[in-house]
Amino acid sequence: MKSIIIIFCIYISIAQALDNGLAKTPPMGWMSWERFRCITDCDKYPDECISERLIMEMADIMVKDGYLDAGYEYVNIDDCWSELEREDGKIVADKKRFPRGIKFLSDYVHSKGLKFGTYLDYGTKTCAGYPGSLEYLETDAQSLADWNVDFIKMDGCNVDTEKMVDGYIEFGRLMNATGRPIVYSCSWPAYFEFYRKPTMIPDYEVLKKTCNLWRNWKDIEDSYESMLFTADYFAEHADRVSPHAGPGHWNDPDTLLLGNFGLTYEQSKAQLAIWAIIASPFLLSTDLRTITPEIKELLLNREIIAIDQDPLGIQGKQLKKGYGIEVWVRPVLPRIGNEYSYAVAFVSRRTDGHGYAFPYTLADLELKNKNGYIVKDLFNLKRSTFEMQENDMTEERVNPTGANFYKFTPIENNREL
Numbered sequence: 001m002k003s004i005i006i007i008f009c010i011y012i013s014i015a016q017a018l019d020n021g022l023a024k025t026p027p028m029g030w031m032s033w034e035r036f037r038c039i040t041d042c043d044k045y046p047d048e049c050i051s052e053r054l055i056m057e058m059a060d061i062m063v064k065d066g067y068l069d070a071g072y073e074y075v076n077i078d079d080c081w082s083e084l085e086r087e088d089g090k091i092v093a094d095k096k097r098f099p100r101g102i103k104f105l106s107d108y109v110h111s112k113g114l115k116f117g118t119y120l121d122y123g124t125k126t127c128a129g130y131p132g133s134l135e136y137l138e139t140d141a142q143s144l145a146d147w148n149v150d151f152i153k154m155d156g157c158n159v160d161t162e163k164m165v166d167g168y169i170e171f172g173r174l175m176n177a178t179g180r181p182i183v184y185s186c187s188w189p190a191y192f193e194f195y196r197k198p199t200m201i202p203d204y205e206v207l208k209k210t211c212n213l214w215r216n217w218k219d220i221e222d223s224y225e226s227m228l229f230t231a232d233y234f235a236e237h238a239d240r241v242s243p244h245a246g247p248g249h250w251n252d253p254d255t256l257l258l259g260n261f262g263l264t265y266e267q268s269k270a271q272l273a274i275w276a277i278i279a280s281p282f283l284l285s286t287d288l289r290t291i292t293p294e295i296k297e298l299l300l301n302r303e304i305i306a307i308d309q310d311p312l313g314i315q316g317k318q319l320k321k322g323y324g325i326e327v328w329v330r331p332v333l334p335r336i337g338n339e340y341s342y343a344v345a346f347v348s349r350r351t352d353g354h355g356y357a358f359p360y361t362l363a364d365l366e367l368k369n370k371n372g373y374i375v376k377d378l379f380n381l382k383r384s385t386f387e388m389q390e391n392d393m394t395e396e397r398v399n400p401t402g403a404n405f406y407k408f409t410p411i412e413n414n415r416e417l
């Protein structure tokens with residue numbers, strides 16, 4: 001009887017999620033906003049302006065430097081790509097910055113084996129003042145299909161929050177009706193939970209049914225403080241928010257800052273580890289032409305990408321914190337007997353100079369496999385893996401504002417037989 005109930009519940013939860021076959025793991029790729037914002041003066045800033053050249057150069061590098069091979073497949077333009085006025089009711093790309101139009105760019109990105117994404121806003125205007133999709137939902141959904149778009153971020157500036165939920169559902173229906181499968185990134189929870197005053201809690205069951213991913217919280221900015229502000233949201237609201245993540249439908253804490261100006265190397269490790277634990281989309285927003293080898297190595301770390309992309313799709317959480325050290329955990333594959341493997345990040349908010357020594361046992365991590373675990377260091381693959389048993393005390397030295405990141409895999413029961 002119990003198993004019938006469980007099967008029934010699983011059936012219901014599948015039936016209630018968006019079923020476009022996309023984003024079975026958190027989307028990976030590149031997105032313009034955090035780093036390039038709304039730079040539109042190509043005479044003054046030719047290397048940075050939102051333009052066909054920028055997108056093509058990023059696409060080229062994603063292939064040439066191994067990002068695509070590692071799983072980063074979407075190339076997404078954010079706001080500020082269109083003309084300020086529609087033509088014959090349609091949004092058109094800025095003629096100076098995208099002289100060959102969006103379909104050309106989409107074809108170019110696809111020719112590289114990548115996928116192409118762009119941006120709209122469910123309001124009268126986008127956040128930066130470009131044409132919004134209110135009153136034009138059907139036209140704009142058809143434009144996306146005509147351009148072979150694979151990913152759409154639908155933002156939520158300049159519209160009544162009351163209208164949002166129905167509008168986003170309607171736009172999803174219209175995209176579906178075009179027959180083009182498009183990853184649907186929704187923004188209404190960010191407006192409900194952060195930007196709107198007074199704030200509101202969105203219905204996450206509706207989100208799951210409507211969108212492949214959704215921004216929950218404030219736009220991330222290029223600083224350690226901004227990164228922590230987002231991490232804190234996911235720590236504090238884990239019970240309410242995390243259970244809604246899963247294959248096809250993800251919480252989105254916003255882009256990775258790695259490679260930009262605001263995070264040190266240690267802080268870059270902290271963002272990467274936390275974002276992997278919370279099953280975040282891995283969307284880079286950086287200038288891949290100038291990234292340092294150290295940061296590139298972090299972003300291409302296959303073991304960490306595998307944690308983020310774990311097929312179970314269970315969003316992890318902050319398990320505990322104390323002495324300025326946070327412990328974040330996420331169940332992942334392989335599952336041995338009844339025990340999951342776990343990704344475990346030790347994240348330091350301390351600033352007292354040296355690596356703080358933090359002692360722990362398996363019980364402190366709530367890891368229960370009787371035969372212990374093989375522990376693999378994900379940031380320093382050269383350090384040998386080690387074994388940890390029930391009564392072992394391990395000391396973790398975490399650099400100030402940095403993170404250490406491990407995978408704990410249960411040791412099988414019959415190993416000694």
Ligand SMILES: *[C@@H]1O[C@H](CO)[C@@H](O)[C@H](O)[C@H]1NC(C)=O
Pocket residue numbers: 018019020021175176177178179180181182
């Ligand atoms: C449209 O929705 C149906 C029903 O949920 C789904 O099976 C189909 O894959 C969707 N098509 C596209 C193109 O998203």
